Amino acid sequence: DADKDEGSSDGNDIQKARKTAAENLVKQAKKMKTSSDKSHPPANVGDNVTIPIPDVDKGKGDLRNIIGVILQTNGEGFYKIGTEHGILQKLYCRHCFFKSELDVCTQKFLEVADVKQDTEISLRTAATRHSVGSG
Template sequence: MIGSWMKDNVSTKWSEGLRYIQFMKNRAYQSGIKQSPYKALFGIEPRNEDDLRKVIEDDRNVNLTEDSDDNVVEVSNREKVSSSENDIHKARTTAAENLVKQAKKMKATSDKSHPPSNIGDNVTIPIPDVDKGKGDLRNIIGVILQKNDEGFYKVGIKHGVLRKQYGRSEFGICNQTFLEVADV
């Protein structure tokens, strides 16, 4: 976005575009919270770009004040935009509820593509490239020892139990049995 702003404004001073870009990002609709971040924070829709340009022209014109009943944003004594505490609380509550819905939807999608594993299932856990040499194996073969209430799995290997608890998307289920729970 900074690169586009610099090109559009024929400028090499990228820092001058930061407030504009910040405003553009904060006024953009976010599907997770089903509103703009600006509205989630202030309880009102963001002002238009012309108002932003006026603010950018002179940073000294921006004063943020809080009253006991309302939050008031004052710009050069020209305009007052107020939002009641209730509107702000409602916008933030809505944002939080929508994030919870989004998380549940993501979990359901993940559960569809990664069906649950059972205790005793053999699994392959990929070894990160940084932790292995060129001739080392790409995966560790383990066996599921337990599953907790949050859906995380404890995995054992031939030489003991792995410290980390794994999410279902972090391992693949083997079709064959290489290791039994008793072998751990």
């Protein structure tokens, strides 16, 4: 009977430890989100961003980035980006801007009106069209 009590005590300890761990994970997630929001301010419609071109999509002499402008945002933190050659098919998230996927520019190189609104293109196509070499 003593073994039974000891077993249920261990079970309770495990349940308490799991509950505490789950609560601490939630606290840590909130802390990380707050820190991230402070260091990564939201981008706005009309902001210029640089979009790195993957190495496989560019030649040695080609640009490392293309410049785009934020055309719209949705409520979930995703951005539609346009370039002078068309609108990029992929949506980009706010935090992607700071993970070497996109960077917000301090200067304006491109206006929303400069975007070819009737064409949707891939990043690879945009990179090829911005290419000074063979793409």
